[in-house]
Amino acid sequence: xxxxxxxxxxxxxxxxxxxxxxxxxxxxxxxxxxxxxxxxxxxxxxxxxxxxxxxxxxxxxxxxxxxxxxxxxxxxxxxxxxxxxxxxxxxxxxxxxxxxxxxxxxxxxxxxxxxxxxxxxxxxxxxxxxxxxxxxxxxxxxxxxxxxxxxxxxxxxxxxxxxxxxxxxxxxxxxxxxxxxxxxxxxxxxxxxxxxxxxxxxxxxxxxxxxxxxxxxxxxxx
Ligand SMILES: [Ca+2]
Ligand SMILES: [Ca+2]
Numbered sequence: 001x002x003x004x005x006x007x008x009x010x011x012x013x014x015x016x017x018x019x020x021x022x023x024x025x026x027x028x029x030x031x032x033x034x035x036x037x038x039x040x041x042x043x044x045x046x047x048x049x050x051x052x053x054x055x056x057x058x059x060x061x062x063x064x065x066x067x068x069x070x071x072x073x074x075x076x077x078x079x080x081x082x083x084x085x086x087x088x089x090x091x092x093x094x095x096x097x098x099x100x101x102x103x104x105x106x107x108x109x110x111x112x113x114x115x116x117x118x119x120x121x122x123x124x125x126x127x128x129x130x131x132x133x134x135x136x137x138x139x140x141x142x143x144x145x146x147x148x149x150x151x152x153x154x155x156x157x158x159x160x161x162x163x164x165x166x167x168x169x170x171x172x173x174x175x176x177x178x179x180x181x182x183x184x185x186x187x188x189x190x191x192x193x194x195x196x197x198x199x200x201x202x203x204x205x206x207x208x209x210x211x212x213x214x215x216x217x218x219x220x221x222x
Contacts, residue, residue, distance in 0.1 A: 024050055025047050025048065025049055025050070025097060025098060025118075025119070025122055026047070026048045026050060027042060027043075027044035027046075027047060027048075027122055028044055028045075028046040028047070028048050028055065029043065029044045029045055029046070030045060030046050033045050033046065033057065033061075033079075033080065033083075034061070034079055035057065035058075035061030035062050035073075035079065035080060036061055036062060036063060036064050036065065038060050038061055038063070040058045040060065040061065040124060041058070041060055041121075041124040041125065042058075042121055042122060042124070044058075044122075045057065045058050045061060046058070047122040047123055048190065049093070049094060049097045051093075051096075051097045052090070052093050052094070052097060053189060053190060054090065054093075054094070054187045054188070054189060054190070055187060055188050055189075055190050056086075056094060056122075056123060056185070056186070056187050057080070057083055057184075057186040057187070057188075058122075058123050058124040058183075059123050059124055059126050059138050059139070059140045059182075059183035059184065059185065060123075060124030060125070060126055060183060061124075061183065062080075062140070062183035062184040062186060063126050063179065063180055063181065063182060063183045064178055064179070064180055065178060065183070065184065066175060066176050066177055066178035067141060067150055067172060067175040067176075067177075068175045068176050069178065070184055074186075080186065082188045083186040083187065083188045084143065084186065084187065084188070085141065085142055085143030085150075085184060085185060085186060086142055086143055086153075086185040086186070086187050087142070087143055087144060088142065088144050088151070088153075088166055090187060091142060091153050091166060091185060092166075094119075095119075095155075095164045098115050098116070098118060098119040099115040099118075100112050100115045100116055100119065100155075100162065100164045101115075102164075103164050103165065103166075104164075104165045104166065105163065105165070106163055106165055106167075107161060107163060108156070108157070108161035108162050108163030109161055109162070109163075110160065110161055110162075111162075112157075112161060112162030112163060112164065113157050113160070113161055113162035114162070115162065116155050116156070116157045116162030116163065116164060117157050117162065119138075119155060119164075120136065120138050120155060120156075120157065123138055123155075124138065125137065125138055126138050126139050126140070126181055126182055126183050127139055127181035127182070130181055132158075134158040134159065135156050135157070135158050136156060136157055136158070137154055137155070137156035137181075138154065138155045138156065138183075139152060139153075139154050139179070139181060139182040139183070140152065140153055140154075140182060140183045140184050140185040141172045141182065141183075141184045141185065142166065142185050143185075144166075146168050146169070146171050147168065147169060147171050147173075148171060148173050149171030149172050149173025149174070149175075150171055150172040150173070150175075151166060151167075151168070151171055151172075152166070152167070152171060152172055152182070153165070153166040153185055154166075154167075
């Protein structure tokens with residue numbers, strides 16, 4: 001049993017350190033994902049949230065698509081197969097992973113500024129100089145319905161503040177409406193390799209313990 005508890009504490013240690021080293025958003029380039037043909041502003045078209053295990057597509061790659069136009073792209077054999085619109089909770093989770101402290105505060109806070117800028121560096125800025133010349137905005141359509149249309153979410157900054165918000169009134173309507181300064185908040189799930197490794201380790205540890213106990217039983221029989 002000593003061995004098992006050693007294994008167990010090693011496993012707990014790995015899970016603990018694993019979750020800490022992963023507290024980060026990572027830029028990923030997937031050459032299979034093209035979207036509207038724009039180049040990703042940072043050279044990477046996908047942002048992996050290692051906390052939620054979700055991958056977010058740059059919003060600059062989905063400007064110019066109306067809601068009706070993007071739906072077929074999300075289907076099997078579409079140019080964005082595997083992606084779907086984000087829920088409000090998933091967006092709030094992304095903002096948390098980015099370290100944005102004050103969500104849904106408008107016109108924004110000073111504490112939001114650096115983490116919001118960092119998230120915009122990753123996802124791209126769809127509308128520089130909007131709605132005011134000094135503001136840099138990333139606008140997109142979510143998977144939520146609010147009022148008479150699809151709820152939008154926006155992150156933006158200027159040289160003073162940052163803001164991340166999902167207004168209940170701000171909607172994308174009608175479904176045929178398209179914008180050159182607004183994209184779509186799209187995400188997909190990725191398998192978490194670290195979890196797979198941990199699981200494999202857990203199985204190996206259990207198998208080892210089982211082998212040991214069988215061996216001990218064998219000794220007893222003899
Ligand atoms: Ca279009
Ligand atoms: Ca990017």
